[in-house]
Amino acid sequence: MKPAVKPSTSRRKFLAQASATVVAASVPYTFTASRSLAQSKSQRLGFALIGVGGNGTRTAPVGKQFADLVALCDVDSNHLAYGNQLLCDGKADLHADYRDVLTREDIDIVQISTPDHWHTKILIEAMYAGKDAYCEKPLTLTIDEGKLIRKVQQETGKVVQVGTQQRSSFNFFNNALAVIADGRLGKLSKITVGIDAGGWSPEIPVAKVSEGLDWDRWLGPTPKTEFRYLADPKKDSARNYTNGHTHFRWWYEHSGGKLTDWGAHHIDIAMLAIAAAGQNNDPVSVGGKSKHDVDFKDGVAVQKNRYNTAREFDLNVNFAGNDVVINIRHDVDNGILFEGELGRIFVNRGKLVGKPIEDLVAKPLPDDSIAKIYRNMPMQGNDRDAHWANFIDSIEKRTLPISDVHSHMKMLNVCHLAGICCRLGRTIHWDQASETITGDELAASMMSRPYREGFEIDMGN
Structure with a gap:
């Protein structure tokens, strides 16, 4: 269950105002079919x-x-x-x-x-x-x-x-980035990223592998381990517990928990916003507090029968220049709160709100604002539709798509650093130029993992 945490008075006031003034940013843009x-x-x-x-x-x-x-x-x-x-x-x-x-x-x-x-x-x-x-x-x-x-x-x-x-959300996220890029928030000081609490489980026993599932191949490159499964006593199939399908994301062996699940979405937008504001988004450190439901030794979970990714976290990502911080939390609304010297806005998949958004009615953004955010590529539809259309258009033109592997990994590295921070319980320092964890030999060793024999990558040699 998500812990009951009362937001600060200023935050309660802001969210109340935001909920009462859900205003869509009206930015003209031509949607071009692939x-x-x-x-x-x-x-x-x-x-x-x-x-x-x-x-x-x-x-x-x-x-x-x-x-x-x-x-x-x-x-x-x-x-x-x-x-x-x-x-x-x-x-x-x-x-x-x-x-x-x-x-x-x-x-x-x-x-x-x-x-x-x-x-x-x-x-x-x-x-x-x-x-x-x-x-x-x-x-x-x-x-x-x-x-x-x-x-x-x-x-x-x-x-x-x-x-x-x-990245292909015209209605909300691209509009938020356009507002920030146009200077409506001024210099960013803090970005709060809410990604909800991680998964919880009771002790999950070893079980017979589900019929039809090739468990050895499902594990693939990760270490050989026994299949675990526990049916929810209330017969709610959505609450079954396992180290296999769907719930793999709650095991560090197979994923990174909420930090690489929702984090890979919202931290992505947060880092794009820092760049859009003209500020440095090269990370230098990740530190803070976290809570797991199992014990750890040298970054490895000791218990093997419960979900082991972080359940709770309050982490700060610092960047070169130290003029903005991303605060990653489990106990605030899912979404992204941008705070700048001129105002603040909140965005998630259901809304984009705040006074700078309301002000667009009287002072709209320039017509090409969204086009610039979308790298001046044609956009069709919204969200997944636009994302696939952009993929096909990039194939036809042999260009980098809107969510290319290079910009994605700069963001995802922050998620991975946050996970290492949680597993070791200490601040992790990062050198962007060499893409290396510095001053911590154990943490640096966690930048990679061995592949199980027989499941190594075929490099096409």
Whole structure:
């Protein structure tokens, strides 16, 4: 349960005013359709969905507007059967091994929607196989994986769109960035990022692997471990506990908890805002307080039968110049509160509010404000629709998409540093130029993890 925390008086007042004045920022912008939508069936690209779970089945229907979904791949035959009926009327080619997908000449694009620990290996091998890729966030499990992905992307020239679709949110996030870029908040001083508390579990016993699931292949590059599962006593399937499907994000072995889940969305926008304000967004340190439900020794969870990612956190990210700080919290509204010398605004997926937003009625932003935020690329639709359209347009033009791997990793490294801070319980210092943790040998060793034998990355040699 989310802890009951009373906001400060000023914050309560601000949020009350904000809720009463939900004002959409009206910024003229031309939405341009991607040429692919007008292509004939024979000209459309073929794509495959690798990872047919929740995110996969939510995002693939959007992709079907722009390309033909011809194949599904998953290590769970139940996911394959369900996804085939839901997405393809039972007509898709089904694969248990993603490598079979990568050899197919009729597949131009892969959508990678696996658990986080598989992203890097599949993405790198897909690029070497000549595929462009839409990969869900967080792009990597570690900092060093990001360095490798960026190297391979530059080497191969493949287009990779990271699934941080808030970068394609015309209604809220892009408008917030445009307001900040136009100087309406002045110099930013503090950005509070609310990402909710992490997952909780009781002790989860070892259990028989679910029928149809290839557990060894699901684990892939991560250490061999026993499958755990506990059904919710109230028979609420959404509250079942496991170290497998859906709940993988609550285990450091497979993810980074809330810090790389919601953090990968909101910290992304926060860092873009710092740059939009003309301030330095090179991180130098992450420190603060956190709470786990298990004990840690040298950054590794001691207990193996409960969720082990951070449940609570109050972390500060400092940047070169020290003129702005990002405060990452579990106990405030999900969203981003920007505070500057001239005012403040709050944005999430449901609203964009604050006096600088109300002032747009009398003093609108310049007509090209959103276009500049969107790198002057054509935008169609909003959120996932626009994000996929941008991906296809970037494939056609062979340009970096709006959520490219290079800018994504600068943000995601902050999420990873925050996770290392929580696991070690101390401030982590970062050198952006060398992309290295400094002054802490143990923390620096956590920038990478070994791959399990037999699941190393195939570098295309």
